[in-house]
Amino acid sequence: MTWIPTKLSVSRTLARPRVLQVGSLYLAMASSLAIGLVTSVINTRSLGPQPYGDLKFIGTLFLFLSTISTLGLFNTGSQVLAELMNEGDEKDVNWLALSLLSQASSPGRSC
Numbered sequence: 825m826t827w828i829p830t831k832l833s834v835s836r837t838l839a840r841p842r843v844l845q846v847g848s849l850y851l852a853m854a855s856s857l858a859i860g861l862v863t864s865v866i867n868t869r870s871l872g873p874q875p876y877g878d879l880k881f882i883g884t885l886f887l888f889l890s891t892i893s894t895l896g897l898f899n900t901g902s903q904v905l906a907e908l909m910n911e912g913d914e915k916d917v918n919w920l921a922l923s924l925l926s927q928a929s930s931p932g933r934s935c
Contacts, residue, residue: 867879
């Protein structure tokens with residue numbers, strides 16, 4: 825016996841908060857890609873091939889440097905925070921959040 829979704833079950837599923845959040849996230853990601861593509865075409869046509877290549881090189885260089893400069897601290901910290909919040913240990917969550925904030929606020933200090 826196969827299950828056939830009814831109009832009521834589909835509308836009830838689509839009305840769930842998690843489904844709405846995921847849908848809006850995917851819509852934002854798709855919109856961002858579309859806007860980036862349109863902007864790239866406009867920049868290429870207005871700048872020409874050589875200046876646009878220079879612009880992309882500088883953008884890629886800044887992206888690369890920003891990735892290296894954080895050393896994965898914030899990605900790792902956010903993952904640990906999410907795991908601690910699932911366990912419900914608020915004392916450790918507060919300590920980790922405070923230590924991440926102190927690292928972020930002291931740019932001259934290395935890890």
